[in-house]
Amino acid sequence: MFCKNCGTQINEGTTFCPNCGQNLAEPVAPVAIPDPYDHTAEFTEDEVKEYKTFALITYFLGFIGIIIALLAVHEDSKYINFHVRQSIKATIVSMIVCLLFIIPVIGWILAPLALIALAVFVIIGIVWTCQGKSKELILIRLFTFLG
Numbered sequence: 001m002f003c004k005n006c007g008t009q010i011n012e013g014t015t016f017c018p019n020c021g022q023n024l025a026e027p028v029a030p031v032a033i034p035d036p037y038d039h040t041a042e043f044t045e046d047e048v049k050e051y052k053t054f055a056l057i058t059y060f061l062g063f064i065g066i067i068i069a070l071l072a073v074h075e076d077s078k079y080i081n082f083h084v085r086q087s088i089k090a091t092i093v094s095m096i097v098c099l100l101f102i103i104p105v106i107g108w109i110l111a112p113l114a115l116i117a118l119a120v121f122v123i124i125g126i127v128w129t130c131q132g133k134s135k136e137l138i139l140i141r142l143f144t145f146l147g
């Protein structure tokens, strides 16, 4: 093998390079695996700064917030569109979960639990948004309608 620092040929299993002293046992830095649900890099900092409040309103107020955001943001903002889509998905999934209440006993137990879980995922989404991140909501991201 060759030293990864200076290129000197060295014997297999050597811990330190005899030429430059490079620690050869040192593991190569792991390559960061990109999160496919993290869209933060797709939006400009200015866009995030300008519209963060409206993105948050969509999560806090559901459909009412979505309408407010769409009325308030005149220009076509990819950032707002992204968060509006997340909020619409969360609202639709919540409505589907409410249908569980039709099922006696099991539905009455499952529906409130599922609604609490959804609320938690939306709260996590709100925290991400506050931090300037644009990530698809946990679990809700698995419902691929609306992208």
Ligand SMILES: [Zn+2]
Pocket (backbone or CB within 6 Å): 003, 004, 005, 006, 007, 008, 017, 018, 019, 020, 021, 022
């Ligand atoms: Zn070396």
